[in-house]
Amino acid sequence: MSEAKKVLVADDSETVTTLLVTALELEGYEVDIALNGIEAYEKGIAGDYDLVILDQLMPGLLGLEIIERWRNEGHQMRVIMLSGVDDDRTVVHSLDLGAVDFVRKPFRLPELTARIRQRLAN
Amino acid sequence: MDATRIGLIAIGVVFGVDLLLLLGLVSLKAVHRRRMERHDARRSAYVAVLSRHLAFEHHTDPIGSNAGDDDAFIDAVIDLRNIVSGTEIETLAGIVDRVGLRKRQVARLRRRFPLGRRLRAAVSLAEIGDESTAAVLIEHLDDREREVRIQCARGLGRMQYTAAIDPILERLGREHPWVRARFADTLVGFGAKATWPLIAYIRVNLGHDENVGVIEAIRILKNLGDGEAGPPIAGVLRAADDPEVQIAAVEALGVVGGPLAIAPLLDALRSPDWRLRAKAATSLGEIGDPSVAAALSAGLEDENWWVRRNSAAALNLLPGGDDSLIAALGSDDRFARDAAAEALADSGALGAARDRAEIGQATEADGILIDYVTAQEAVPA
Numbered sequence: 001m002s003e004a005k006k007v008l009v010a011d012d013s014e015t016v017t018t019l020l021v022t023a024l025e026l027e028g029y030e031v032d033i034a035l036n037g038i039e040a041y042e043k044g045i046a047g048d049y050d051l052v053i054l055d056q057l058m059p060g061l062l063g064l065e066i067i068e069r070w071r072n073e074g075h076q077m078r079v080i081m082l083s084g085v086d087d088d089r090t091v092v093h094s095l096d097l098g099a100v101d102f103v104r105k106p107f108r109l110p111e112l113t114a115r116i117r118q119r120l121a122n
Numbered sequence: 123m124d125a126t127r128i129g130l131i132a133i134g135v136v137f138g139v140d141l142l143l144l145l146g147l148v149s150l151k152a153v154h155r156r157r158m159e160r161h162d163a164r165r166s167a168y169v170a171v172l173s174r175h176l177a178f179e180h181h182t183d184p185i186g187s188n189a190g191d192d193d194a195f196i197d198a199v200i201d202l203r204n205i206v207s208g209t210e211i212e213t214l215a216g217i218v219d220r221v222g223l224r225k226r227q228v229a230r231l232r233r234r235f236p237l238g239r240r241l242r243a244a245v246s247l248a249e250i251g252d253e254s255t256a257a258v259l260i261e262h263l264d265d266r267e268r269e270v271r272i273q274c275a276r277g278l279g280r281m282q283y284t285a286a287i288d289p290i291l292e293r294l295g296r297e298h299p300w301v302r303a304r305f306a307d308t309l310v311g312f313g314a315k316a317t318w319p320l321i322a323y324i325r326v327n328l329g330h331d332e333n334v335g336v337i338e339a340i341r342i343l344k345n346l347g348d349g350e351a352g353p354p355i356a357g358v359l360r361a362a363d364d365p366e367v368q369i370a371a372v373e374a375l376g377v378v379g380g381p382l383a384i385a386p387l388l389d390a391l392r393s394p395d396w397r398l399r400a401k402a403a404t405s406l407g408e409i410g411d412p413s414v415a416a417a418l419s420a421g422l423e424d425e426n427w428w429v430r431r432n433s434a435a436a437l438n439l440l441p442g443g444d445d446s447l448i449a450a451l452g453s454d455d456r457f458a459r460d461a462a463a464e465a466l467a468d469s470g471a472l473g474a475a476r477d478r479a480e481i482g483q484a485t486e487a488d489g490i491l492i493d494y495v496t497a498q499e500a501v502p503a
Binding site: 013016110 | 206210
């Protein structure tokens with residue numbers, strides 16, 4: 001039996017993390033959470049995750065700042081950005097920094113889990 | 123008993139009462155904190171169970187029968203509604219119906235007391251109400267509590283219940299200014315659907331009952347930015363006697379008027395009321411049609427400082443307006459020269475002219491502007 005894929009959900013809203021953890025565990029993933037930018041940055045480096053779902057607006061460090069730091073330090077983990085900020089510049093900047101996808105809040109849960117499934121399958 | 127003894131007893135009594143009050147306050151804070159902690163714990167538990175319902179459509183975990191009365195459940199539903207969209211919203215609506223949340227909140231709102239619970243019910247219905255609660259929200263637009271009225275209007279706006287536009291409008295003129303401003307925000311939220319009801323409201327009320335609500339309605343049309351409102355507002359500007367209504371119309375025409383508003387605004391620029399002239403100058407600048415440059419240049423010589431200032435700022439917004447301002451630097455009227463120079467400095471034209479002069483690429487207009495400002499700076503204050 002193959003090992004469960006590991007996903008980090010980083011969002012300062014406990015409601016978002018609870019919802020995503022519930023949905024992703026149902027899909028069979030092993031899920032960890034981070035509730036602020038600094039925790040997300042540190043766990044992302046230490047945790048060997050197959051995918052990170054990263055909120056843009058978090059206390060401590062913004063999502064974009066976290067990806068930028070990871071990339072500058074040579075970490076190439078897959079990131080899906082999640083944001084309530086409907087701003088094209090943020091989307092473009094995220095993708096330029098190597099995020100594999102960008103999902104706007106509010107989101108459709110089945111669509112988000114499908115995107116996650118697809119990214120983890122590749 | 124001597125005076126010293128009485129004084130000591132008095133100090134002791136005051137100290138004792140203060141201590142009791144302090145203890146009471148600390149206890150109240152502790153009770154409140156514990157209540158909030160319990161609320162947060164219940165909210166987290168509700169988020170968890172609701173998440174299971176959203177993530178797995180056949181999920182059967184029961185939700186407590188009292189959830190519809192529990193503020194923690196309502197907060198959990200509102201939080202999740204702000205995160206998910208599509209069918210998940212319908213799933214949440216189904217759960218909300220099953221626990222009878224809306225019915226219970228309606229019942230709470232209809233009670234006379236306590237205010238805190240009634241207000242909480244209004245906020246809940248504003249967030250999760252649907253068309254089944256719209257009639258109740260409209261009914262409570264006349265609630266005795268201002269904040270309840272505001273929440274009811276907000277809820278109607280959130281669900282885009284267009285049948286509520288007229289009832290909100292009818293109350294606009296007679297409301298407290300704070301409520302009126304929030305009602306106005308709600309109407310703006312309806313977007314272009316509110317344009318024609320607002321125009322109809324203005325037509326009915328203009329010239330009656332001291333133009334009650336007319337100014338607010340014009341300002342809402344300005345904020346909506348719908349060009350459909352331009353010709354009717356131009357009509358209001360021509361028909362209104364009240365200078366405050368005229369000023370509101372002139373301001374709105376700058377945003378929604380377009381080319382058809384130029385003629386009435388040029389009339390307003392010749393008004394005996396300086397406020398109207400000043401606002402007309404600004405609005406003409408916002409429309410940005412170069413054909414008004416001559417009229418705005420004349421405004422630079424107006425007797426009123428605000429009209430001169432706004433005319434200069436408006437010229438700055440017109441294509442080729444800089445040329446008119448440079449030309450005004452040669453005017454016989456000192457006020458016109460100063461207004462033009464100030465506007466050119468504010469727009470950055472002076473700085474750009476100096477930059478070009480430094481690298482030897484100044485134009486003739488740059489030279490006129492720099493010479494004028496240099497001469498002014500040399501004059502002792």
